[in-house]
Amino acid sequence: MGMTNFNDMSKISESLADAAQTAGQYVVTVLxxxxxxxxxxxxxxxxxxxxxxxxxEVTVRTADGRELAATVAGRDPATDLALLRxxxxxMPAIAASNGARVGELLLAVGRPMHGLQVTLGLMERAEAPQRGPMRGWLEAGAAPFRGVTGGALVDARxxxxxxxxxxxxxxxxxAVPAARALRVAELLNTAGRVPRGYLGLATQPVHFPEQQQAETGNESAADAPKPEGKTEERGEHGPRRGAGRSERGGPMWDGRGDGRREAMREARGWNGRGGPGWGGPHGGRGRVGLTVVQVETGSPAANAGLLVGDVLLALDGQAVRHPGELLERVRERAGETLAVRVLRGGQETDVTVTVGER
Structure with missing residues (x-):
């Protein structure tokens, strides 16, 4: 190895060590x-x-060895974050990154029982492949170690x-991305909780054959959307059961629960029939939407006029392909008015809905 290469590696090493020490000042031990x-x-x-x-009631040990009393100001089950006062x-806040890029070196910085500990990672992709409540999280690209949870994922600066x-x-x-984590911290500090948006829908994925051209309005029986699973109707607008199945064999409601169960389920790799990653019987070819199988009475969805049998194609201009994605999209948008692209009776139409709060 030439001297130039050795010097370059030495500079990189020193830079990472400086970054670890800088970030380490803002990482504490939680007892x-x-x-x-x-x-x-x-x-x-x-x-x-x-x-x-x-x-x-917990104790926090700082980098300089002080042990301070702390209280939980609030918890957010969806991100598994808690804010301590x-x-x-x-101490000032840790500085936020200007935005890590794919391929950039990262450091996982923790302070378990016996002091500062760091592992080296790499930004392998823009976000982890998880779905639902964990959609948008980051993979640290670093080996986990005992006590790292709650620590900081930082860039080379x-x-x-x-x-x-x-x-x-x-x-x-x-890792929960910094922007989202800081937003959660602000809400927990001011309100003790993070309001959760919901529409009041139960949905299942539905597959459209490639040849279907819904926008023309010439939908034939052969080209109609094919729910993944048997469909049983009851009444003109009664609940439809079996239009695809979630992991537990039923439709997935948006905005029900605190998100923790969904997060754990998604992390275990739910890619079964009718779930995230399921592109229908043709291996993912063609279009996928969400068929509405139930609408909660008095919910934002009901007030907007959404009906059982509608197929949701897009929310706020972005396609929706599975229930977990719909849940994640509205989770932090309580009070906002969104445009929903719907396929109804062979015709596409836009419906405006105001996201509710639970």
Whole structure:
């Protein structure tokens, strides 16, 4: 190896070590069960993982060895984040990254029981391949280690890329993107919770044969959308059962539950029939939408005039292909008015719906 290459590698190593030390100042140890990490996101505020906290009263140990009392200000099950208010922390927030690019080196920075610990990662893709509530999360590209959960995923300059979590997907270190994590922290600080948007629909994926041209309105029986599974109708607008099945054998409602079960299920790789990744009986060719199998009475969907049998093609201009994606799209948009592209009776139409809040 030439001297020039050796010098270049030495500079890279020094730069990464500097980034680790910079970020490490803002990463603390959270003692509230098994020791994990936490990341300072504002003066007196630390983000960590919600699932590891067994009490609302915990202790935080800082980089300089201080042990401070902290209380849980709020938890967000969908991101598995909890915000701690820490008395006497007197620390600024970690700086946010300008945006990590695919191929960029990353550092997973944690502070478990015995001090600062770091592993090297790589931004392999823009987002992890998970669906539903975990859609948009990042893969750290680094080996997880005990206590890293709640720590900081940072770029080579020490800027925050995400909040780490090793407890959601076995063997894979994931991170909630910094922008989303900081938004959650702000809401938890002001309201103690993150409002969850919902439409009040139960949906299942439906496959369109390639030859179908719904926009022309010339839909024949042979070219009609084919639900994945048997369809049983009851009444003109009664509930339709069996238009594809979720993991548990029924339709998936948007906005029901706190998102934790869905997140765990998606992390285990739900790619079964009728679920995320299922492109229909033709191996994913053609178009996929969401057929409405139930509409909750008095819900935003009902108030907007959406009906059982409608097929949702797009939400706010972006295609929707599975129920988990619909859930994720509306989850943080409570109060917003969105345009829904719908296939009804062979014709495409736009319906306006205001996202409700649970």
């Amino acid at each position: 509230g069960g098994r020791p994990v990490s936490g990341t300072v996101v504002a003066d007196g505020q630390v983000l960590t993982a919600a699932h590891v906290l067994h009490s609302d 820490v008395e006497g922390l007197n 020490g800027g925050l890329v995400g909040i780490l979590n090793a407890g959601i997907s076995r063997g894979t270190l994931l």
